[in-house]
Amino acid sequence: VVPAEFSPFELGVAAEVFALPRPELGEWYEVRVCAACPGIARARGGIFTASISHGVEAIDWAETVIVPEAATLDDPADDVVVAALARAHERGARMVSYCTGAFVLAAAGILDGRTVATHWRHAARLARDYPQVTVDPNVLYIDGGKVLTSAGSGAAIDLSLHILRQDHGARVARHVARGMVIPPHRDGGQAQFVMSPVPDADTPDGVRAAIEYATEHLDDGLSIADLAARAFMSPRNFSRRFREVTGTTPKQWILFQRLIRVRELLEETEHSVEHIARVTGFGSAVTLRQRFARAFCTSPSAYRKSFRESAAERVAS
DNA sequence: TGGGAAAACCGCCAGG
DNA sequence: AACCTGGCGGTTTTCC
Numbered sequence: 001v002v003p004a005e006f007s008p009f010e011l012g013v014a015a016e017v018f019a020l021p022r023p024e025l026g027e028w029y030e031v032r033v034c035a036a037c038p039g040i041a042r043a044r045g046g047i048f049t050a051s052i053s054h055g056v057e058a059i060d061w062a063e064t065v066i067v068p069e070a071a072t073l074d075d076p077a078d079d080v081v082v083a084a085l086a087r088a089h090e091r092g093a094r095m096v097s098y099c100t101g102a103f104v105l106a107a108a109g110i111l112d113g114r115t116v117a118t119h120w121r122h123a124a125r126l127a128r129d130y131p132q133v134t135v136d137p138n139v140l141y142i143d144g145g146k147v148l149t150s151a152g153s154g155a156a157i158d159l160s161l162h163i164l165r166q167d168h169g170a171r172v173a174r175h176v177a178r179g180m181v182i183p184p185h186r187d188g189g190q191a192q193f194v195m196s197p198v199p200d201a202d203t204p205d206g207v208r209a210a211i212e213y214a215t216e217h218l219d220d221g222l223s224i225a226d227l228a229a230r231a232f233m234s235p236r237n238f239s240r241r242f243r244e245v246t247g248t249t250p251k252q253w254i255l256f257q258r259l260i261r262v263r264e265l266l267e268e269t270e271h272s273v274e275h276i277a278r279v280t281g282f283g284s285a286v287t288l289r290q291r292f293a294r295a296f297c298t299s300p301s302a303y304r305k306s307f308r309e310s311a312a313e314r315v316a317s
Numbered sequence: 318t319g320g321g322a323a324a325a326c327c328g329c330c331a332g333g
Numbered sequence: 334a335a336c337c338t339g340g341c342g343g344t345t346t347t348c349c
Contacts, residue, residue: 223324223325224324224325224326225324233338233339234338234339234340235325235339235340236326236327236338236339236340236341237337237338237339239325239326239327240327240337240338249325249326249327250325250326251324251325251326251346251347255347282348283348283349284348284349286348286349287347287348287349290347290348291347291348
């Protein structure tokens with residue numbers, strides 16, 4: 001769903017990931033681009049125009065609705081679009097927003113009571129204009145089941161590939177990502193942001209159960225033998241299945257989940273590193289510091305400090 | 318930061 | 334024949 005004046009990039013992400021024919025991957029998406037008033041739409045900056053052939057009836061037709069951006073923050077979209085989005089959500093369609101598209105979904109009341117992502121520059125504004133909506137400015141995207149939102153432009157790619165993974169499995173997502181010469185998922189390393197881990201629809205039950213258990217009990221020991229038992233598999237087979245689902249080994253995955261939790265606690269609380277280590281399943285603060293440094297190239301306390309500073313800047317501007 | 322015990326990882330292979 | 338499973342053991346990684 002695009003406004004009369006649209007951003008080429010956001011629309012382009014949706015087109016690239018979902019609309020390009022991919023005969024080698026079997027059944028693919030049928031995509032319709034629509035606007036409140038079908039006809040000529042201008043690219044932002046006026047460098048070219050596009051012909052939009054569908055009106056809001058396409059929203060009623062779709063199983064998945066992508067809103068790549070808002071027309072403006074003051075008036076995110078035409079009333080007819082907002083109404084159609086509300087209808088689509090009501091009947092159970094999957095609603096997706098990129099960047100400022102979250103403002104449009106919010107206007108339709110779809111984000112009420114949810115935690116969502118949007119461009120960091122507008123996160124505060126979204127939270128202010130829609131008090132029912134919780135905004136998390138620190139993630140690339142948030143998968144809320146039937147409602148998925150993503151942050152600034154680049155995150156649209158991450159969310160789109162995530163959806164691909166949900167629909168068609170990790171292999172297909174990797175294939176498309178490789179074609180676009182983009183890492184299939186960003187994590188650790190340089191990236192300061194992270195996605196929420198969600199198993200595919202076709203994840204083996206045992207692995208799913210083990211992941212759920214692990215997510216709930218990150219502060220426990222969590223040996224691989226234990227997890228394998230919960231999945232009713234041998235340790236050997238469990239690691240194999242686990243890798244197919246998550247792309248990493250169980251220990252690596254657990255470690256990463258713990259580090260995510262550590263980062264949250266560093267950002268949101270004043271607990272000591274010692275204390276955080278205890279409640280996140282690290283046996284000692286020393287171990288935590290080592291792992292943290294390797295993953296994020298800083299120490300926990302330095303991370304907390306720089307996070308506070310950049311948060312302060314954001315408030316100031 | 319270093320060292321060493323313990324755990325995890327993974328190729329390989331036999332059996333279902 | 335094609336596939337999945339689980340054990341073995343050598344190597345790597347973790348963590349105190």
